[in-house]
Amino acid sequence: MTSAIDLLMYGFSLAIRPENLMYAFIGSVVGTFVGVLPGLGPVATIAILLPLTYQAGSPLGAIIMLSAIYYGAMYGGSTTSILMRLPGEAASVITCLDGYEMAKQGRAGPALAIAAIGSFVAGTLAIIGLSFVGPAFARFAVDFGPPEMFALALLGVALCASLSGGPPLRGIAMALAGILLGLVGVDTMTGVERLTMGSFNLTGGIELVPMLMGLFGLGEVLHNVAVRAGAVPLTTKIGKLMPTRSDWRESAPAIGRGSLIGFLIGLLPGGGAILGALISYAVEKKVSAHPERFGKGAIAGVAGPESANNAAATSSFVPLLTLGLPGNAVTAVLFAGLMIQNIQPGPLMLVQHADIFWGVIASMYLGNLMLLVLNLPLVGLWVQLLRVPFWLLAPAIVMIAVFGTYSLRNNWFDVGVLLVSGGVGYLFRAAAYEAAPLAMAFILADILDTSLRQALLMGDGGASIFFTRPLSGTVLAVAATVVAVQLYSYGRRRRRQGA
């Protein structure tokens, strides 16, 4: 423990050097900006900026800046989710559900403030965890085999389905559609084109970001055109910025739980900010004394997921730095950034590049502090976006979404995906089908497919492997229980209403 503290102090001595503070600051500002801007997510931005890291004075400075963009984007992503139901990056999708409802009720200020404070607290707690217990958790998580990963992903899908406020069958159907759409593209295990319907553009799969922006962003814009009394979302009163005492009472435990959930999920290969936010939301809904408020502006539905996605973003560095395993798309790009600097992530990194390892960890703490200082005073500035009239904001959102989508791969096909998803998003919005289960299942589809087939191969074609291993058996039982309970309780409610 003492040695970890000494090493962390060594990290701080490197992180507080002026040039490293500057890189952390630049990364935090760019990350927040990117997170706020719909479409240009952290993956695209870090990838675009990778060549620029050659120009950074040192490998440590380069990695500090790239990391700061990542967690800065996690902060910023909440802003457009809350104000416009436009997730700036994928992990903020869940924040749309209650954050946007709060904004519609004139409580955008407290939602933004709680998101910023929750993100700071979670980021800080996760850094402490990362410094002291991270490697041990990582060793445990990496022992997970395909059956455990499949079970965990299936649990994620089951929770997605139970997230939708309406009938669970609708949520399940949307989740199943999400899995199907997520499987489009070249099969990674056999190299066979799958479900592409002969389209060359679909061989790489349906791009996640345009699909999310279409489903959530453009679908919402079209819906607002339909109900454009002007009263609803984007022109409502803001209310005061600081949360009330009752908001704090509701949010504080949610932030604690979200931090823990996010931290643990971030350690898992394939886990990460999105799954952390999703599970945190489901947990908050389950433990709440008023679950009926979720989806209608419950502040715990903002505090938990926002804390979880920041904690997960931080703890996803554990498998990357200590085992050389990028757990998600962003850490995969960061892996490339380390390789550019001739640094091989893995167990030896702690010995060979202790300065990078501990310097980056310490800079994360300072970066989180900078983000809090940057974001809270700027909350008012972001809130001003609500005052922009819808007739002006709508075409601006469409244009930014189109430009941002094009910037992902310089590809007009992605813009087509955006627009088609917008139409589909509007249809589902009008039909009262929640799009969140579809989006979350889409993200988990690849893990589900790969781990299912690997597990079946391990079990010589038999499915018993899922039930004979204690962890996967338990998780699958939990997933089945979640679905069964949801279906049963909805059926009972309907029967009561009918009686």
Place this chain on the structure above:
Amino acid sequence: MLTLRTGRLAAWVLGALALVFCAASWKLGYWIKGAPGPGLLPLGTSLLLAVCAAFLVRAPGLPDEDPGFGKAPLMAFALLCAYGLSLPWGGVVLPSVVFGTLWMRLLHKRPVLASIAVSALVSGVGAMLFKGMLRIPLPLWPAIS
């Protein structure tokens, strides 16, 4: 107002997706040479989705469903499609100005000149941000070959 039960239409869309993907994944093979094939998960998922869709098509509507599709969102979607189709050959600036002008004029009844001015400003700022600051190779003007 196009009166069509939106919930039922969404269920039909999900059902159609299930059938198309079911056929495609059957062709891929769900079990090949003693090992799970690439069609295994999509086949199982699409069959389950087809069952769910069948139930949802017959299920009664919900109070929070829209009763049908209004003229305004359909027009907005048509504008979006036209905008998307014009971008690959028109560059981003001109189609964006035309799109913004039509949106403000047709959907929000703003004055023509104000619509053109605001659209030009928004398009210009957007293009400058992405092309100038973020160095995205956005094609600004029509490609002349």
